[in-house]
Amino acid sequence: MKIDSLPLPISLRTKYSALGITELYPPQAECVDAGLFDRKNLLVAIPTASGKTLVAEMAMQKEIADGGKCLYIVPLKALAAEKYEDFSGKEVKVGIATGDPDQRDEYLGRYDIIVATSEKTDSLLRNRSEWLKRVSLLVVDEIHLIGDPSRGATLEMVIAKLRYQNPAMQIIGLSATMGNPEELAKWLDAGLITSEWRPVDLREGVYHNGAIHFHGAERIVPTPKKDDDLNLLLDTAAEGGQCLVFVSSRRSAEAYAKRAATVLKKKSAELDGYADRIAKADATPSGKVLANAVRNGAAFHHAGLPRAAREAVEEGFRKGDIQVIASTPTLAAGLNLPARRVLIRDYQRYEAGIGMNPIPVMEYRQMAGRAGRPRLDPYGEAVLIAKDRDAVDRLFEEFIDAPAENISSQCQKENELRNHLLALVATGFASTRAEVEGFMEKSFYASQKATHRRLDRNISKALAYLVQSGMITEEADGALWGTQFGVLASRLYLDPETASLLRETLEKQETFSAFGMLHLLCMTPDMFRFYLKASDERLVDQVFCERGDELWCEELSEEFFAAVKTALVAEAWCEEVPEDIICENFGVGAGDIHAVVENLRWLMHAAGRITHEFAPRFDAEVRNLEIRIENGVKEELLPLIALRGIGRVRARRLFDRGITTPEALLAADTREVVSILGNVLAKNVLEQAAKKTGKTTGFSSLPEEERNEVGPDAAPAEPKPQKTLFDFGE
CATH class of the missing domain: 1.10.3380.20 (Sec63 N-terminal domain-like fold)
Structure with missing residues (x-):
């Protein structure tokens, strides 16, 4: 199916053509045939790198051309930033929403596409953002995370509320392979698109004793080193490919990157540049290890790194300069970083009270799906490493040939149900017990249960807790009201x-x-x-x-x-x-x-x-x-921090020079203030101090040439960091 034959804006077709995208992949064409442009709900459960994002973008561009508004929900802030970049620069207005949980953010209503995390969307619903009522197309990326223990209930309730609020809204769910897509499609009233097709052939195998064993084939791997994981890396590098290595812990990721750096010894000015960025962003021992590894073409990636260091690693890998990344599984679930070969070295994980347990098949599929870079690699390889010969067949059975797990609703959890029932009542989605029960009857949880007695019992228990804690009141006729405390807790997005x-x-x-x-x-x-x-x-x-x-x-x-x-x-x-x-x-x-x-x-x-x-x-x-x-900052810096543009570093510099308050700032030698802050910021800060104290700045007493001089430290004011909620655990 040719792109030029589709009902898309000419500007978008031109963009696609410039990128070499002239024809749809088979699963994308299936989506069009199933009613993508006819506002049909679709659940698209196809492999990684099969073009799910393009399906969503085409639908959104068509919807916007027809006068609609689109909301694109993602699980992680890093993924939100990536999708924001993907959708920008294509003749539509794109906004991003990830922080400030108690804000309405009505300004977002001016955008055609709003990219947001599920938690942020939930908080916008709780704070009654009016623009959400105008959303006519909802895209949910990684929709299988409805089954995730930590964030599944929130995603489910967000979808349910948006459907309740906007009954004519089109929904497109994008998903990795799951065991029961039919159940989710039925709940969404959606057509189901499944496929095993990939643009790059994926070969899945198990490595043991110098060879990768595939179904019906074998690949010999040279073994110059004693470690299997290093030999597999060197084999990939020898043919010009990149490698992702998934391990179970941060410590293991760092240790592998150090070992990989010693065998790769890849040197370049580009690698030195990434390493310098990392060293500047992270002065910790871990940051130094990462910078040293990157200078030799290896890296690690996990949530313990500061964002700037992670971004340097991601950029270096995308541009082909970094040869290998060792990562914890977080990388597989979020960012688009494909590689020629993916090594799943650690396929067991420690769980408190249980011990070592195999990772879920869905998680294995997420990792394996990163193998093969479209238009760059002739194939992709996902390789598990067996510890002995007996493990080879077992790994095929447990991971490669195993079906993905079914996903199930997480709304049955007591604390999750309390949280979301409070939000239903506090925001007016439900004002009686009957309405609460009626709303929950339309949940994914209810659709999965043959009997609803358990749901009714859980609802009663959650409502009783909320009444007892003073968050809602229930009248004799079943009417429910959010108290001042309950409404406040809900809007603040608190459990x-x-x-x-x-x-x-x-x-x-x-x-x-x-x-x-x-x-x-x-x-x-x-x-x-x-x-x-x-x-x-x-x-x-x-x-x-x-x-x-x-x-x-x-x-x-x-x-x-x-x-x-x-x-x-x-x-x-x-x-x-x-x-x-x-x-x-x-x-x-x-x-x-x-x-x-x-x-x-x-x-x-x-x-x-x-x-x-x-x-x-x-x-x-x-x-x-x-x-x-x-x-x-320490408490002693609070008077200085109160001045816009003064961050912790500049405040400490001023304080250590004896300039401890706005009054002291005005009394100080202006030349000294300028030497610390630079000319532009000094003028701004002195004016603020003068306004606070009712005194003059003394800035105008400087000679004209000094007042206009911009010193080496005359950077723009340090921005106050935006308050954010969902930055951790990425």
Whole structure:
């Protein structure tokens, strides 16, 4: 099927032609035949790299040409940024929404395509963003994540709410292979498109004893090294291909990259450039290991890296400069980074209370699907590494030949149901018990159950909790109302248990404790906690003994002590301890620090709103702590941080020169201020200080040539980082 024969805008067809896209792949053509341009709902469950994104883009461009508005939902912020770039520059207005969970973001309504995470979309629904009512085409990328334990319920409820609100809306679900696509298609009232076709042939096999065993064939691999994973890498490199190696842990990823660097020894100016970017972004020991590996053509990729370091690795790999990336499975589920050969070295994962367990088949398929770069590779290879001969047949049976698992709704979980039922009531989607039950009858969860008694029982239990916690009220006739507290918790995007814990704890405290507040936030269900290693136990025990009176939570548990460690990391950040020292002291990565900070910034903001309503005596202390977390500064820098353009680095420079307040800034030698801030920023900051204090700046007393001179540090004002919620765990 030719692109020129499709009802697409001429500008888009021209763009595709310039990219060499003139004809649809067979699965894409199936989508057109199934009603893609006739506003039919479709579930497209086809292999990675088979052109799902193009299907969505064509449908969105046609919808926009017909006057519609499109919402494209993704699971990860990094994927949102990637899709934003994909859709931009094609004669339509594209927006992106990933942060600020309690904002309506009405400005997004001016865009034709809005790319958003499922959590952000949920928060927009809770805050009643009017533009969502005008969405006429919904695309859900990675829709199989409805079955994901951590985010599946949110995705399911977002789809259900949008369908309820916009009954004429077209839905296109994009999915990897799953075991029960028919069930999901039925729930969506969608036509089902499945296919095994790929633009690049995928060969799946198991490596053992110098050969890759495929169905009915074998490939001999030279073995100059003693390690199988290195021999497979060198074999790929010898024929000009790139390699992705999936391992089970961050430590394993880093160790493999170090070993790979010693055998590749690939040198270039481009690699040095990526390494320099990484070294600048991450001064931790882990960052130094990564930079050194990249100089030799190898890299690792995991959530513990800061974003700038991950972006350098991704760019270097896409451009073909970096030969291999060793990664944890997060890379397979998100970014588009295909390679000639994919090695699944670790196909078991440790699970607490269970031990080592095989990874799901769907996860294996996600990894294997990264093999083969369209228009670059003649084929792709996905290779499992067997530890002995007996394992070869077993790996074929358990992964290569096994069907993907069925996905199931996650709305049966008690905490998820509480959260989403509160949102239904607080936002007016349901105002009676009967309406709540009626809404949930249309959920994917209800569609999977032969009997609904269990759902009714779970709904009753969740509503009872919300009534008892003061978040909703239920009248005798079954009417439901969100209380002020319940509406606030829902709009702040808090788990009801988090909101209740914050309110109850703050209300009973007589004095404020910054460390107690941090630990309290780290105890909530909405905060991830660092894993408590054996090496951490002495430190945590010591802190508990010496500072136990600062803590507000009294229930001793594994979560309690993990929260102590996490709070200590946050406190170190607020005390301006350098990142590399924090990483060394607590055994975490720079990306982990950033994740903690981002999560706590949101929770501190939410805690500030709850404090104002229920414990206003702590308003000032909570606000100060929020600013300290946001900027990573000691309390002594708060007066300077209050000036726009002054970040933690510049504030510390001023303070160390004895310039500690806006008043001191105005009283200081203007030349000294300019030497620290640069001319442009100094003028702006001095004007702010003058406005705060009612005094003059003294800036005009400088000679004309000095006032107009732009010094070496005269950079634009440091932007205040945008508050974000969903930056962690990517």
